[in-house]
Amino acid sequence: MTITTAGYDRQSVCRQHHEFSVKALEGTVPTESADSWFGYIATIDDGDDWTDPEVWVKANPSLDVTVKVDDLKRQIDEAKEMPAQQNAIRRLRLNEWTEQVTRWLDMGVWEEGGLPASTDWRIVKHDLEEVEQKLIGRECYGGLDLARVNDLSAFVLLFPPTLEDELGDLANKWIVLCRFWIPEDDILRRVRRDRVPYDVWRDQGFLIATPGNATDFAFVEKEILDLASRFDLRELSYDRTFAGEIVQHLQDEGLNLVQFGQGFLSMAAPTAELERLSVSRALWHGGHPVLRWNASNVAVRHDPAGNIKPDKERSTERIDGIVAICNALGRALARDVNAGRSVYETRGILML
The missing domain is CATH 3.30.420.240 (Nucleotidyltransferase; domain 5)
Incomplete structure (x- = not known):
């Protein structure tokens, strides 16, 4: 069993497992392979505004229990002013796959x-x-x-x-x-x-x-x-x-x-x-x-x-x-x- 957040290396084993899990959930891999594989992905959706508090629960099913809303809001507010932190927040808190390199200063x-x-x-x-x-x-x-x-x-x-x-x-x-x-x-x-x-x-x-x-x-x-x-x-x-x-x-x-x-x-x-x-x-x-x-x-x-x-x-x-x-x-x-x-x-x- 493996538990992790999203990453940035799209050539990694983690990314391969992620893509296979997506296909298994979509039903686009052979049944015999999907039946032996369990994948659960909690992430915001494509097109979601990552700064919108309404979407945070998608990536944090236990929001306000293990992850406090106020703490997450503070981190995201800081990331708005620190572009270099945005990818890390989106990857580690909202479970989005990001690029490794980001623009830095506002x-x-x-x-x-x-x-x-x-x-x-x-x-x-x-x-x-x-x-x-x-x-x-x-x-x-x-x-x-x-x-x-x-x-x-x-x-x-x-x-x-x-x-x-x-x-x-x-x-x-x-x-x-x-x-x-x-x-x-x-x-x-x-x-x-x-x-x-x-x-x-x-x-x-x-x-x-x-x-x-x-x-x-x-x-x-x-x-x-x-x-x-x-x-x-x-x-x-x-x-x-x-x-x-x-x-x-x-x-x-x-x-x-x-x-x-x-x-x-x-x-x-x-x-x-x-x-x-x-x-x-x-x-x-x-x-x-x-x-x-x-x-x-x-x-x-x-x-x-x-x-x-x-x-x-x-x-x-x-x-x-x-x-x-x-x-x-x-x-x-x-x-x-x-x-x-x-x-x-x-x-x-x-x-x-």
């Missing part, structure tokens, strides 16, 4: 938490620069995500919340500053191919173009060292893929670099935390257009335990800035634990 929520007073790029640029000046000397954590030689690379500085009045309304938020690089010679081809305004972002100062047809990591290294000289950079975490000599050079300059794994073990906690910060409007990004584009591209992958992490292969376009934030946030959270500080002091309670 961009309306993302913008509410971090946009300046205006969407005019000049004001966005001014506000980002103004906040950057106010943060000089403050504690921060770096995240580096380098691409192949001819693609987008990203570096972020992530500043934990502070109670200092100088930052005003931003004092209780996590603040992210970012830099992006791309090869100059490749920009116009990418604009035509990807229909992404790299050239506009370059001209506005949101994207740094390095000479030639490959990213010149000397420019990346110089910018990181300049930022490290102005801020209290505690750690710089990086994905070892494509990192190469730049890591050794930065270490030789005295920076504290930490390799950060890209699997579920390392990425699950910061990915979930970044999602929570976005939903709770506790992350300020200043409306940086390249970072916003990255955020809109992110798809996440689920593991069987419901953990999530960004999936570069399945995301629609580049997500380097978001991956860099996850790298930095992972180390920031780890330092809270290692320093004996409760993460609840900086991020509050995380509801799962």
Whole structure:
């Protein structure tokens, strides 16, 4: 006997048993096979609105006994604002088969938490620069995500919340500053191919173009060292893929670099935390257009335990800035634990 909820692997034995059970219940398999097989499937129907409380009982025959209505409503209400959680809720609570990879962030929520007073790029640029000046000397954590030689690379500085009045309304938020690089010679081809305004972002100062047809990591290294000289950079975490000599050079300059794994073990906690910060409007990004584009591209992958992490292969376009934030946030959270500080002091309670 096997009891389980729906899954996402449509090549699995579980899926095969599910499909056979459906056919047995429909009477479309030979009688001798069906007579030796018992299948019971409790799920919402195709076309049902998964947010409608009236349909929940279909997947939960003992609703309000083993599964409390109020608990299920809370979980579904949270999933409405957290797209990455929707597949898990629909699979584990409503017994729907889903895809493994889902779109992640609600961009309306993302913008509410971090946009300046205006969407005019000049004001966005001014506000980002103004906040950057106010943060000089403050504690921060770096995240580096380098691409192949001819693609987008990203570096972020992530500043934990502070109670200092100088930052005003931003004092209780996590603040992210970012830099992006791309090869100059490749920009116009990418604009035509990807229909992404790299050239506009370059001209506005949101994207740094390095000479030639490959990213010149000397420019990346110089910018990181300049930022490290102005801020209290505690750690710089990086994905070892494509990192190469730049890591050794930065270490030789005295920076504290930490390799950060890209699997579920390392990425699950910061990915979930970044999602929570976005939903709770506790992350300020200043409306940086390249970072916003990255955020809109992110798809996440689920593991069987419901953990999530960004999936570069399945995301629609580049997500380097978001991956860099996850790298930095992972180390920031780890330092809270290692320093004996409760993460609840900086991020509050995380509801799962």
